Amino acid sequence: MKRMMKRSSMLLLLTIIAVSLLSACGDKPQAEQTPGGAVANEQGKTGSSTEQPSSNSKDSSSKPTKSWSEPPKMVIDPTKNYVAKVKTNKGEFSIELFAKEQPQTVNNFVFLANEKFYDGVTFHRIIESFMVQTGDPLGTGAGGPGYTIKDEYNVKRSYEPGVVAMARTMAPDSAGSQFFICTGADAAGLDQNPTYAIFGKIKDGMDIVTSIAKTPVESNPDTGEVSKPASEIKIESVTIETT
Template identity: 45%
Template sequence: PAASPAAAAGCWATPPTMTSGYMQWDTAPQMVIDPAKVYTATVATNRGDIVIQLNAAAAPATVNNFVCLARAGYYDVTIFHRIIQGFMIQGGDPTGTGTGGPGYQFNDELPQGETPYLRGTIAMANSGPNTNGSQFFIVHQDQPVEFPKNYSIFGQVTSGIEVLDTLTTVPVADIGRGEVSSPQVTVGIKTITIAEQ
Protein backbone atom coordinates (compact mmCIF):
# COMPACT_ATOMS: atom_id res chain seq x y z
CA PRO A 1 0.00 0.00 0.00
CA ALA A 2 1.02 3.60 -0.47
CA ALA A 3 2.29 5.49 2.54
CA SER A 4 0.01 8.08 4.15
CA PRO A 5 2.49 10.50 5.74
CA ALA A 6 -0.19 13.05 6.63
CA ALA A 7 -2.28 10.53 8.57
CA ALA A 8 0.79 9.23 10.42
CA ALA A 9 2.20 12.72 11.05
CA GLY A 10 4.72 12.82 13.87
CA CYS A 11 5.11 9.06 14.14
CA TRP A 12 8.48 8.87 12.38
CA ALA A 13 11.11 11.52 11.78
CA THR A 14 11.86 10.09 8.34
CA PRO A 15 9.55 8.62 5.69
CA PRO A 16 9.51 4.86 5.13
CA THR A 17 11.61 3.15 2.53
CA MET A 18 9.90 0.69 0.22
CA THR A 19 11.33 -2.84 0.26
CA SER A 20 9.72 -5.29 -2.18
CA GLY A 21 6.70 -3.00 -2.20
CA TYR A 22 6.32 -2.85 1.60
CA MET A 23 6.90 0.10 3.92
CA GLN A 24 9.91 -0.22 6.23
CA TRP A 25 11.24 2.07 8.95
CA ASP A 26 14.56 2.10 10.81
CA THR A 27 13.04 2.74 14.22
CA ALA A 28 9.81 2.27 16.13
CA PRO A 29 7.48 5.29 16.01
CA GLN A 30 7.87 8.22 18.36
CA MET A 31 5.21 8.54 21.05
CA VAL A 32 2.35 10.50 19.49
CA ILE A 33 -0.68 9.15 21.35
CA ASP A 34 -2.03 10.46 24.64
CA PRO A 35 -2.36 7.44 26.99
CA ALA A 36 -5.14 9.28 28.83
CA LYS A 37 -7.33 9.23 25.71
CA VAL A 38 -9.48 6.37 24.43
CA TYR A 39 -8.42 4.93 21.07
CA THR A 40 -10.65 2.66 19.02
CA ALA A 41 -9.61 0.62 15.99
CA THR A 42 -12.10 -0.52 13.36
CA VAL A 43 -10.69 -3.50 11.48
CA ALA A 44 -12.63 -3.69 8.22
CA THR A 45 -12.32 -7.25 6.92
CA ASN A 46 -13.80 -8.90 3.85
CA ARG A 47 -16.22 -10.65 6.25
CA GLY A 48 -17.31 -7.62 8.28
CA ASP A 49 -15.96 -5.13 10.81
CA ILE A 50 -14.28 -5.84 14.14
CA VAL A 51 -14.12 -2.90 16.56
CA ILE A 52 -11.39 -2.93 19.20
CA GLN A 53 -10.93 -0.59 22.15
CA LEU A 54 -7.20 -0.10 22.55
CA ASN A 55 -5.71 0.00 26.05
CA ALA A 56 -3.20 2.84 25.88
CA ALA A 57 -2.94 3.07 29.67
CA ALA A 58 -1.71 -0.53 30.01
CA ALA A 59 0.39 -0.72 26.83
CA PRO A 60 1.21 2.79 25.60
CA ALA A 61 4.13 1.87 23.32
CA THR A 62 2.21 -1.03 21.78
CA VAL A 63 -0.92 1.04 21.15
CA ASN A 64 1.21 3.88 19.76
CA ASN A 65 2.88 1.45 17.35
CA PHE A 66 -0.44 0.00 16.19
CA VAL A 67 -2.02 3.44 15.78
CA CYS A 68 0.94 4.73 13.76
CA LEU A 69 1.06 1.69 11.47
CA ALA A 70 -2.71 1.81 10.94
CA ARG A 71 -2.63 5.53 10.16
CA ALA A 72 0.25 4.98 7.72
CA GLY A 73 -1.88 2.44 5.83
CA TYR A 74 0.52 -0.38 6.68
CA TYR A 75 -2.26 -2.88 7.36
CA ASP A 76 -4.39 -1.94 4.34
CA VAL A 77 -5.10 -4.80 1.92
CA THR A 78 -3.33 -7.46 4.01
CA ILE A 79 -4.51 -10.88 5.16
CA PHE A 80 -4.94 -12.95 8.28
CA HIS A 81 -2.28 -15.51 7.37
CA ARG A 82 -2.72 -17.79 10.40
CA ILE A 83 -6.04 -19.03 11.78
CA ILE A 84 -6.50 -21.62 14.53
CA GLN A 85 -10.12 -22.21 15.52
CA GLY A 86 -10.59 -21.99 19.27
CA PHE A 87 -7.28 -20.14 19.64
CA MET A 88 -6.77 -17.07 17.46
CA ILE A 89 -6.43 -15.32 14.10
CA GLN A 90 -3.12 -13.66 13.25
CA GLY A 91 -2.40 -10.82 10.83
CA GLY A 92 -0.37 -7.67 10.44
CA ASP A 93 2.22 -9.01 7.99
CA PRO A 94 1.96 -7.28 4.61
CA THR A 95 3.90 -10.12 2.96
CA GLY A 96 1.26 -12.62 4.12
CA THR A 97 3.97 -15.13 4.99
CA GLY A 98 4.22 -14.74 8.76
CA THR A 99 7.80 -13.52 8.45
CA GLY A 100 7.24 -9.86 7.53
CA GLY A 101 7.43 -6.79 9.68
CA PRO A 102 7.97 -3.03 9.67
CA GLY A 103 11.78 -3.10 9.81
CA TYR A 104 12.14 -2.52 13.55
CA GLN A 105 11.31 -4.25 16.83
CA PHE A 106 10.22 -2.87 20.20
CA ASN A 107 9.97 -4.02 23.79
CA ASP A 108 7.21 -6.08 25.39
CA GLU A 109 4.54 -4.63 27.68
CA LEU A 110 3.46 -7.92 29.21
CA PRO A 111 0.11 -8.47 30.96
CA GLN A 112 -0.48 -9.09 34.64
CA GLY A 113 -3.19 -11.24 36.20
CA GLU A 114 -4.23 -14.87 36.02
CA THR A 115 -6.13 -15.24 32.74
CA PRO A 116 -5.31 -12.31 30.51
CA TYR A 117 -5.79 -13.97 27.10
CA LEU A 118 -9.58 -13.95 27.01
CA ARG A 119 -11.94 -14.09 24.04
CA GLY A 120 -11.60 -10.94 21.95
CA THR A 121 -8.22 -9.91 23.36
CA ILE A 122 -5.79 -8.40 20.83
CA ALA A 123 -2.08 -8.96 21.48
CA MET A 124 1.22 -8.69 19.66
CA ALA A 125 2.66 -11.77 17.99
CA ASN A 126 6.41 -12.17 18.40
CA SER A 127 9.34 -14.52 17.88
CA GLY A 128 10.72 -14.15 21.41
CA PRO A 129 11.18 -11.49 24.09
CA ASN A 130 11.09 -7.89 22.85
CA THR A 131 10.62 -8.79 19.17
CA ASN A 132 7.31 -6.98 18.56
CA GLY A 133 6.85 -5.44 15.12
CA SER A 134 3.55 -5.26 13.25
CA GLN A 135 1.99 -8.72 13.61
CA PHE A 136 -0.88 -9.17 16.03
CA PHE A 137 -3.45 -11.79 16.96
CA ILE A 138 -7.04 -11.73 18.22
CA VAL A 139 -7.98 -14.46 20.70
CA HIS A 140 -10.96 -16.57 19.57
CA GLN A 141 -11.75 -18.39 22.83
CA ASP A 142 -10.55 -17.91 26.42
CA GLN A 143 -7.12 -19.43 26.89
CA PRO A 144 -6.23 -21.44 30.02
CA VAL A 145 -4.54 -19.81 32.99
CA GLU A 146 -1.29 -21.61 32.15
CA PHE A 147 -1.09 -20.02 28.70
CA PRO A 148 2.28 -18.21 28.70
CA LYS A 149 2.03 -14.47 29.32
CA ASN A 150 4.62 -13.70 26.63
CA TYR A 151 2.50 -11.48 24.38
CA SER A 152 1.74 -7.78 24.89
CA ILE A 153 -2.01 -7.23 25.20
CA PHE A 154 -3.20 -3.89 23.87
CA GLY A 155 -6.96 -4.04 23.45
CA GLN A 156 -10.29 -5.85 23.50
CA VAL A 157 -12.97 -6.45 20.87
CA THR A 158 -16.08 -4.42 21.72
CA SER A 159 -18.11 -5.10 18.56
CA GLY A 160 -18.00 -7.65 15.77
CA ILE A 161 -17.07 -10.71 17.82
CA GLU A 162 -19.35 -12.67 15.47
CA VAL A 163 -17.04 -11.66 12.61
CA LEU A 164 -14.15 -13.20 14.54
CA ASP A 165 -16.22 -16.39 14.89
CA THR A 166 -16.85 -16.41 11.13
CA LEU A 167 -13.18 -15.89 10.31
CA THR A 168 -12.15 -18.88 12.41
CA THR A 169 -14.40 -21.24 10.44
CA VAL A 170 -12.64 -20.90 7.08
CA PRO A 171 -10.88 -24.04 5.79
CA VAL A 172 -7.21 -24.24 6.77
CA ALA A 173 -4.32 -26.47 5.74
CA ASP A 174 -1.11 -27.74 7.29
CA ILE A 175 1.63 -25.12 7.01
CA GLY A 176 4.31 -27.79 6.82
CA ARG A 177 5.33 -28.22 10.45
CA GLY A 178 2.27 -29.97 11.80
CA GLU A 179 0.21 -26.83 12.45
CA VAL A 180 -3.07 -26.68 10.53
CA SER A 181 -3.50 -22.92 10.27
CA SER A 182 -3.02 -21.71 6.69
CA PRO A 183 -6.32 -20.27 5.36
CA GLN A 184 -7.41 -21.77 2.05
CA VAL A 185 -9.56 -18.76 1.21
CA THR A 186 -8.63 -15.09 1.46
CA VAL A 187 -9.38 -13.63 4.87
CA GLY A 188 -8.49 -10.02 4.28
CA ILE A 189 -8.10 -6.74 6.10
CA LYS A 190 -9.33 -3.88 3.93
CA THR A 191 -8.33 -1.08 6.28
CA ILE A 192 -7.79 -0.34 9.96
CA THR A 193 -9.06 3.08 11.00
CA ILE A 194 -8.33 4.75 14.32
CA ALA A 195 -10.63 7.04 16.30
CA GLU A 196 -9.62 8.88 19.47
CA GLN A 197 -11.70 10.47 22.21
Protein backbone atom coordinates in the same frame (compact mmCIF):
# COMPACT_ATOMS: atom_id res chain seq x y z
CA MET B 1 42.45 -58.56 -7.08
CA LYS B 2 38.95 -59.79 -6.11
CA ARG B 3 39.38 -58.39 -2.59
CA MET B 4 40.35 -55.01 -4.05
CA MET B 5 37.29 -55.03 -6.33
CA LYS B 6 35.00 -55.93 -3.43
CA ARG B 7 36.53 -53.19 -1.30
CA SER B 8 36.11 -50.62 -4.11
CA SER B 9 32.50 -51.66 -4.64
CA MET B 10 31.78 -51.35 -0.92
CA LEU B 11 33.31 -47.85 -0.74
CA LEU B 12 31.27 -46.78 -3.77
CA LEU B 13 28.06 -48.11 -2.18
CA LEU B 14 28.77 -46.28 1.11
CA THR B 15 29.45 -43.04 -0.79
CA ILE B 16 26.13 -43.29 -2.65
CA ILE B 17 24.22 -43.92 0.61
CA ALA B 18 25.90 -40.95 2.33
CA VAL B 19 25.06 -38.58 -0.54
CA SER B 20 21.45 -39.78 -0.55
CA LEU B 21 21.07 -39.13 3.17
CA LEU B 22 22.48 -35.60 2.89
CA SER B 23 20.11 -34.81 0.02
CA ALA B 24 17.10 -36.04 1.99
CA CYS B 25 18.00 -33.84 4.99
CA GLY B 26 18.37 -30.80 2.79
CA ASP B 27 14.81 -31.19 1.48
CA LYS B 28 13.20 -30.91 4.91
CA PRO B 29 11.59 -27.53 5.66
CA GLN B 30 12.85 -25.58 8.67
CA ALA B 31 10.22 -25.53 11.42
CA GLU B 32 10.75 -21.91 12.48
CA GLN B 33 7.84 -19.97 13.94
CA THR B 34 7.06 -16.71 15.60
CA PRO B 35 4.20 -15.21 17.60
CA GLY B 36 3.01 -11.98 16.09
CA GLY B 37 5.68 -9.54 15.06
CA ALA B 38 8.58 -11.75 14.17
CA VAL B 39 9.02 -14.93 16.09
CA ALA B 40 11.20 -18.00 15.82
CA ASN B 41 9.66 -20.36 18.31
CA GLU B 42 8.87 -24.00 18.82
CA GLN B 43 5.71 -25.10 17.04
CA GLY B 44 2.81 -26.49 19.04
CA LYS B 45 0.23 -29.01 17.85
CA THR B 46 -3.07 -27.81 16.46
CA GLY B 47 -5.63 -27.45 19.23
CA SER B 48 -3.06 -27.67 22.00
CA SER B 49 -3.23 -25.17 24.84
CA THR B 50 0.54 -24.75 24.58
CA GLU B 51 0.46 -23.36 21.05
CA GLN B 52 2.10 -20.02 20.37
CA PRO B 53 0.96 -17.32 17.93
CA SER B 54 3.79 -17.49 15.43
CA SER B 55 5.56 -16.10 12.38
CA ASN B 56 8.40 -17.57 10.39
CA SER B 57 11.72 -15.82 10.88
CA LYS B 58 12.92 -16.30 7.34
CA ASP B 59 11.69 -13.94 4.64
CA SER B 60 10.39 -15.98 1.70
CA SER B 61 8.81 -13.19 -0.32
CA SER B 62 10.11 -10.22 -2.27
CA LYS B 63 6.83 -8.31 -2.07
CA PRO B 64 7.64 -4.63 -1.40
CA THR B 65 6.28 -3.33 1.90
CA LYS B 66 6.63 -0.23 4.03
CA SER B 67 9.57 -0.44 6.37
CA TRP B 68 11.20 1.72 9.03
CA SER B 69 14.59 1.50 10.70
CA GLU B 70 13.34 2.26 14.21
CA PRO B 71 10.12 2.27 16.26
CA PRO B 72 7.84 5.31 15.93
CA LYS B 73 7.98 8.24 18.31
CA MET B 74 5.04 8.72 20.64
CA VAL B 75 2.08 9.98 18.60
CA ILE B 76 -0.78 9.15 20.96
CA ASP B 77 -2.09 10.77 24.13
CA PRO B 78 -2.33 7.99 26.75
CA THR B 79 -5.00 9.94 28.61
CA LYS B 80 -7.42 9.57 25.68
CA ASN B 81 -9.50 6.60 24.58
CA TYR B 82 -8.62 4.91 21.28
CA VAL B 83 -10.70 2.52 19.20
CA ALA B 84 -9.55 0.80 16.02
CA LYS B 85 -12.23 0.20 13.39
CA VAL B 86 -11.12 -2.80 11.34
CA LYS B 87 -12.80 -3.46 8.00
CA THR B 88 -12.23 -6.90 6.45
CA ASN B 89 -13.65 -8.72 3.45
CA LYS B 90 -15.70 -10.71 6.01
CA GLY B 91 -17.16 -7.71 7.80
CA GLU B 92 -16.17 -5.09 10.36
CA PHE B 93 -15.13 -5.22 14.00
CA SER B 94 -13.69 -2.70 16.45
CA ILE B 95 -10.91 -2.99 19.03
CA GLU B 96 -10.77 -1.03 22.27
CA LEU B 97 -7.09 -0.12 22.68
CA PHE B 98 -5.53 -0.03 26.15
CA ALA B 99 -3.58 3.21 25.68
CA LYS B 100 -3.26 4.04 29.37
CA GLU B 101 -1.88 0.63 30.33
CA GLN B 102 0.13 -0.17 27.19
CA PRO B 103 1.12 3.21 25.69
CA GLN B 104 4.12 2.03 23.66
CA THR B 105 2.32 -0.97 22.16
CA VAL B 106 -0.82 1.00 21.34
CA ASN B 107 1.31 3.83 19.94
CA ASN B 108 2.97 1.35 17.59
CA PHE B 109 -0.37 -0.06 16.44
CA VAL B 110 -1.89 3.40 15.89
CA PHE B 111 1.19 4.53 13.96
CA LEU B 112 1.06 1.53 11.63
CA ALA B 113 -2.70 1.89 11.15
CA ASN B 114 -2.37 5.59 10.27
CA GLU B 115 0.39 4.70 7.81
CA LYS B 116 -2.05 2.25 6.12
CA PHE B 117 0.43 -0.52 6.86
CA TYR B 118 -2.35 -3.02 7.58
CA ASP B 119 -4.43 -2.25 4.49
CA GLY B 120 -4.54 -5.37 2.32
CA VAL B 121 -2.80 -7.58 4.90
CA THR B 122 -4.22 -11.10 5.26
CA PHE B 123 -5.01 -13.34 8.19
CA HIS B 124 -2.25 -15.83 7.53
CA ARG B 125 -2.75 -18.21 10.47
CA ILE B 126 -6.08 -19.45 11.83
CA ILE B 127 -6.74 -22.02 14.55
CA GLU B 128 -10.42 -21.81 15.49
CA SER B 129 -10.02 -23.10 19.04
CA PHE B 130 -7.06 -20.79 19.66
CA MET B 131 -6.67 -17.54 17.70
CA VAL B 132 -6.53 -15.76 14.35
CA GLN B 133 -3.29 -14.01 13.43
CA THR B 134 -2.57 -11.15 11.04
CA GLY B 135 -0.34 -8.08 10.63
CA ASP B 136 2.25 -9.60 8.28
CA PRO B 137 2.48 -7.65 5.01
CA LEU B 138 4.05 -10.70 3.33
CA GLY B 139 1.26 -13.04 4.34
CA THR B 140 3.74 -15.77 5.22
CA GLY B 141 4.38 -15.16 8.89
CA ALA B 142 7.82 -13.76 8.09
CA GLY B 143 7.08 -10.06 7.63
CA GLY B 144 7.20 -7.01 9.84
CA PRO B 145 7.70 -3.23 9.85
CA GLY B 146 11.52 -3.36 9.87
CA TYR B 147 11.88 -2.78 13.62
CA THR B 148 10.83 -4.34 16.92
CA ILE B 149 9.33 -2.81 20.04
CA LYS B 150 9.76 -3.25 23.79
CA ASP B 151 7.50 -5.74 25.53
CA GLU B 152 4.81 -4.27 27.79
CA TYR B 153 3.01 -6.40 30.37
CA ASN B 154 1.14 -3.76 32.38
CA VAL B 155 -2.32 -5.23 31.73
CA LYS B 156 -3.39 -7.97 34.11
CA ARG B 157 -5.85 -9.81 31.89
CA SER B 158 -6.43 -13.35 30.73
CA TYR B 159 -5.98 -14.57 27.17
CA GLU B 160 -9.68 -15.11 26.50
CA PRO B 161 -11.85 -14.79 23.39
CA GLY B 162 -11.74 -11.22 22.10
CA VAL B 163 -8.39 -10.30 23.65
CA VAL B 164 -5.89 -8.77 21.19
CA ALA B 165 -2.16 -9.23 21.73
CA MET B 166 1.13 -8.79 19.93
CA ALA B 167 2.81 -11.81 18.40
CA ARG B 168 6.55 -12.10 18.73
CA THR B 169 9.46 -14.54 18.64
CA MET B 170 10.69 -16.41 21.68
CA ALA B 171 13.23 -13.62 22.11
CA PRO B 172 12.17 -10.68 24.31
CA ASP B 173 11.31 -7.33 22.70
CA SER B 174 10.79 -8.93 19.27
CA ALA B 175 7.22 -7.87 18.39
CA GLY B 176 6.70 -5.64 15.38
CA SER B 177 3.42 -5.50 13.45
CA GLN B 178 1.87 -8.96 13.75
CA PHE B 179 -0.93 -9.47 16.26
CA PHE B 180 -3.51 -12.07 17.13
CA ILE B 181 -7.07 -12.18 18.43
CA CYS B 182 -7.98 -14.95 20.85
CA THR B 183 -10.98 -16.94 19.62
CA GLY B 184 -11.25 -20.10 21.70
CA ALA B 185 -10.56 -21.97 24.90
CA ASP B 186 -7.05 -23.02 23.86
CA ALA B 187 -5.90 -19.41 24.19
CA ALA B 188 -6.11 -19.84 27.96
CA GLY B 189 -2.94 -21.91 27.76
CA LEU B 190 -1.01 -18.69 27.21
CA ASP B 191 -1.89 -17.57 30.74
CA GLN B 192 0.74 -19.99 32.00
CA ASN B 193 3.40 -17.89 30.30
CA PRO B 194 1.99 -14.40 29.58
CA THR B 195 4.69 -13.09 27.28
CA TYR B 196 2.51 -11.61 24.54
CA ALA B 197 1.59 -8.00 25.20
CA ILE B 198 -2.19 -7.62 25.49
CA PHE B 199 -3.07 -4.20 24.09
CA GLY B 200 -6.77 -4.37 23.30
CA LYS B 201 -10.03 -6.28 23.23
CA ILE B 202 -12.83 -6.63 20.70
CA LYS B 203 -15.48 -4.00 21.46
CA ASP B 204 -17.95 -4.71 18.64
CA GLY B 205 -18.13 -7.35 15.93
CA MET B 206 -16.90 -10.44 17.77
CA ASP B 207 -19.25 -12.41 15.52
CA ILE B 208 -17.12 -11.31 12.56
CA VAL B 209 -13.95 -12.45 14.30
CA THR B 210 -15.64 -15.77 15.07
CA SER B 211 -16.62 -16.20 11.42
CA ILE B 212 -13.00 -15.55 10.41
CA ALA B 213 -11.90 -18.21 12.90
CA LYS B 214 -14.27 -20.70 11.22
CA THR B 215 -12.53 -20.28 7.86
CA PRO B 216 -11.50 -23.70 6.47
CA VAL B 217 -7.75 -24.25 6.77
CA GLU B 218 -5.17 -26.48 5.16
CA SER B 219 -1.65 -27.62 5.91
CA ASN B 220 1.05 -24.96 5.77
CA PRO B 221 3.75 -26.30 3.41
CA ASP B 222 6.51 -24.60 5.43
CA THR B 223 5.51 -25.79 8.91
CA GLY B 224 3.10 -28.66 8.40
CA GLU B 225 0.64 -27.00 10.77
CA VAL B 226 -2.99 -27.11 9.65
CA SER B 227 -3.62 -23.37 9.99
CA LYS B 228 -3.29 -21.84 6.53
CA PRO B 229 -6.61 -20.31 5.38
CA ALA B 230 -7.98 -22.09 2.32
CA SER B 231 -9.44 -18.77 1.13
CA GLU B 232 -8.14 -15.22 1.43
CA ILE B 233 -9.28 -13.29 4.49
CA LYS B 234 -7.84 -9.80 4.53
CA ILE B 235 -7.94 -6.45 6.27
CA GLU B 236 -9.20 -3.73 3.93
CA SER B 237 -8.57 -0.83 6.29
CA VAL B 238 -7.93 0.15 9.91
CA THR B 239 -9.26 3.49 11.11
CA ILE B 240 -8.35 4.95 14.50
CA GLU B 241 -10.95 6.92 16.44
CA THR B 242 -10.21 9.01 19.53
CA THR B 243 -12.51 10.18 22.31
